[in-house]
Amino acid sequence: MLLAQLIEQQQERLTPADERVVRSLLADPLAASFWSASEVAQRAGVHEASVVRLAQKLGFRGYPELRATLQDEVITEVKPAERVRRRLAQAADDNLLAGIVGDEIAALQELARLVSQDQLDAAARLLFNARRVALFGSGHATALVDLMDRRLRRSGCATLVLPDSARELAEHLLAFGAEDVLLAFAFRSRPIRLEPLLQYAVEQHTPVVLISDTIGPLVRPQPHLLLSAPRGTSGDYQTLTVPMAICNALVLTLARLDNGRSLSSLRRLETLLGRFRDNEGR
Amino acid sequence: MLLAQLIEQQQERLTPADERVVRSLLADPLAASFWSASEVAQRAGVHEASVVRLAQKLGFRGYPELRATLQDEVITEVKPAERVRRRLAQAADDNLLAGIVGDEIAALQELARLVSQDQLDAAARLLFNARRVALFGSGHATALVDLMDRRLRRSGCATLVLPDSARELAEHLLAFGAEDVLLAFAFRSRPIRLEPLLQYAVEQHTPVVLISDTIGPLVRPQPHLLLSAPRGTSGDYQTLTVPMAICNALVLTLARLDNGRSLSSLRRLETLLGRFRDNEGR
DNA sequence: TTTTTTCTGAAATATTCTTTGCAAAGTTTC
DNA sequence: GAAACTTTGCAAAGAATATTTCAGAAAAAA
Numbered sequence: 001m002l003l004a005q006l007i008e009q010q011q012e013r014l015t016p017a018d019e020r021v022v023r024s025l026l027a028d029p030l031a032a033s034f035w036s037a038s039e040v041a042q043r044a045g046v047h048e049a050s051v052v053r054l055a056q057k058l059g060f061r062g063y064p065e066l067r068a069t070l071q072d073e074v075i076t077e078v079k080p081a082e083r084v085r086r087r088l089a090q091a092a093d094d095n096l097l098a099g100i101v102g103d104e105i106a107a108l109q110e111l112a113r114l115v116s117q118d119q120l121d122a123a124a125r126l127l128f129n130a131r132r133v134a135l136f137g138s139g140h141a142t143a144l145v146d147l148m149d150r151r152l153r154r155s156g157c158a159t160l161v162l163p164d165s166a167r168e169l170a171e172h173l174l175a176f177g178a179e180d181v182l183l184a185f186a187f188r189s190r191p192i193r194l195e196p197l198l199q200y201a202v203e204q205h206t207p208v209v210l211i212s213d214t215i216g217p218l219v220r221p222q223p224h225l226l227l228s229a230p231r232g233t234s235g236d237y238q239t240l241t242v243p244m245a246i247c248n249a250l251v252l253t254l255a256r257l258d259n260g261r262s263l264s265s266l267r268r269l270e271t272l273l274g275r276f277r278d279n280e281g282r
Numbered sequence: 283m284l285l286a287q288l289i290e291q292q293q294e295r296l297t298p299a300d301e302r303v304v305r306s307l308l309a310d311p312l313a314a315s316f317w318s319a320s321e322v323a324q325r326a327g328v329h330e331a332s333v334v335r336l337a338q339k340l341g342f343r344g345y346p347e348l349r350a351t352l353q354d355e356v357i358t359e360v361k362p363a364e365r366v367r368r369r370l371a372q373a374a375d376d377n378l379l380a381g382i383v384g385d386e387i388a389a390l391q392e393l394a395r396l397v398s399q400d401q402l403d404a405a406a407r408l409l410f411n412a413r414r415v416a417l418f419g420s421g422h423a424t425a426l427v428d429l430m431d432r433r434l435r436r437s438g439c440a441t442l443v444l445p446d447s448a449r450e451l452a453e454h455l456l457a458f459g460a461e462d463v464l465l466a467f468a469f470r471s472r473p474i475r476l477e478p479l480l481q482y483a484v485e486q487h488t489p490v491v492l493i494s495d496t497i498g499p500l501v502r503p504q505p506h507l508l509l510s511a512p513r514g515t516s517g518d519y520q521t522l523t524v525p526m527a528i529c530n531a532l533v534l535t536l537a538r539l540d541n542g543r544s545l546s547s548l549r550r551l552e553t554l555l556g557r558f559r560d561n562e563g564r
Numbered sequence: 565t566t567t568t569t570t571c572t573g574a575a576a577t578a579t580t581c582t583t584t585g586c587a588a589a590g591t592t593t594c
Numbered sequence: 595g596a597a598a599c600t601t602t603g604c605a606a607a608g609a610a611t612a613t614t615t616c617a618g619a620a621a622a623a624a
Contacts, residue, residue: 097531249379
């Protein structure tokens with residue numbers, strides 16, 4: 001039950017001191033959820049014992065239990081995931097799709113907060129000026145590499161998908177220079193080859209753009225540009241929705257950066273398609 | 283200064299234990315802001331002493347000081363005034379990311395209305411009982427094929443990725459029967475090979491699950507099961523977020539359908555990984 | 565290899581937080 | 595106005611949390 005409701009119920013049994021405590025708690029529940037009993041007491045101008053006794057009067061075993069309730073409320077209220085889920089999923093338990101949708105929406109909202117357009121502009125500018133864009137990702141990230149490979153090529157970038165095997169990777173890196181850019185993906189299960197690859201990029205003065213989740217800040221050596229935000233979770237595993245949104249935004253930003261090239265390369269694509277009509281579905 | 287920034291700065295001095303702690307904290311900062319040192323330690327799987335030492339390494343006098351910083355961040359982030367300010371700031375026209383996020387969210391909400399859990403259950407049951415699952419998609423859909431290929435294999439399904447070229451496709455189809463299932467993707471630019479492929483599936487009595495967007499209902503011959511919802515749009519092109527969410531829900535439903543197989547195949551995967559350790563990143 | 569340094573966990577210690585018994589002050593009831 | 599009851603603050607005991615020290619293990623350097 002919500003703390004506020006609990007208090008309402010017991011309202012008549014509240015002493016003056018209780019009331020002062022309650023007032024402090026309800027005035028700023030978020031901050032209050034962090035306070036210790038003595039902190040509450042100080043703010044309410046009562047003795048800490050009164051705080052403890054109020055908690056007990058409200059049916060808690062002690063003050064920490066009251067605070068835990070407050071914390072739960074804060075979390076369910078603040079966490080976009082929880083909010084959306086409550087709104088969407090009546091019976092989220094057996095409606096898996098609703099649960100996923102809720103999580104994804106929450107994660108996307110977070111994303112809009114964490115990654116700024118400035119960062120995207122900077123990244124797009126790097127890609128735009130690159131002679132070639134090398135793409136690297138392993139595990140599930142290959143799906144994103146695939147996607148970006150297509151999109152970037154359509155925008156007129158010369159791309160190069162780096163393989164995952166050590167030998168081939170090394171071979172591809174030979175012609176790697178400061179005019180190129182490395183666009184890499186790193187998610188929770190960090191690919192083993194990423195570190196040496198970044199190291200190499202540093203040595204070659206190749207700018208690196210890293211798209212990542214919460215492990216982003218831990219990746220070393222540090223990339224030039226880090227675009228990272230926590231991913232949505234579906235059950236046990238994490239989804240690619242958030243990094244994909246970053247990718248999409250990046251491609252759009254790139255297109256805006258240079259209407260000319262993107263458009264003309266699309267036009268040329270049309271022409272070329274005519275000639276190879278046989279290979280690609282329409 | 284923000285904790286994440288602080289961590290980024292000190293990154294190079296972080297030990298493995300430090301890193302585990304950092305991961306736990308960054309993965310869910312809101313919840314983490316309530317945790318005690320020993321709670322953090324438990325979640326990160328390290329000793330509490332390591333938590334204290336990390337706090338000190340980051341420049342705090344002790345763990346409580348670190349937590350207080352985290353709490354401050356939560357508060358300033360969550361306070362209504364801040365939220366409003368942020369929402370206004372991002373409403374700016376040139377923030378492409380915000381626009382994309384908005385579109386995606388709208389599309390996801392639609393999805394939750396259009397595809398039912400019953401449909402997912404039916405689809406999952408088909409996949410579960412299949413001898414092999416053949417995957418087909420072209421163009422951007424290959425990213426999803428790639429994704430589903432991995433996920434389904436992890437769940438213990440035998441998969442087969444169908445190639446796009448006419449000859450190879452024909453070759454793969456020879457051993458195609460009624461015990462198999464075809465999982466196909468069809469988006470706005472309908473792949474040219476899809477129609478004959480579906481036709482063939484009908485002749486072979488192979489069940490077909492089609493994941494699609496608005497063109498879904500137009501595809502014929504009609505698939506056994508159609509999971510379709512309009513996709514979000516970013517600028518000119520359409521994104522894969524919605525079909526990807528369908529895929530994720532499908533895999534989750536499949537896992538729930540048979541905890542046994544999914545779990546045991548994951549366990550066997552672990553064992554196998556040990557043997558091939560060299561090939562894959564951790 | 566050996567030496568040195570760094571890292572980590574266990575245990576001891578210190579600190580902070582919470583609870584409770586008690587007594588004084590204030591209220592209510594008779 | 596006195597007895598019974600309630601409320602409150604104080605202080606000390608008790609619990610939890612945080613910090614430090616130390617020793618062994620692991621990694622790096624010699």
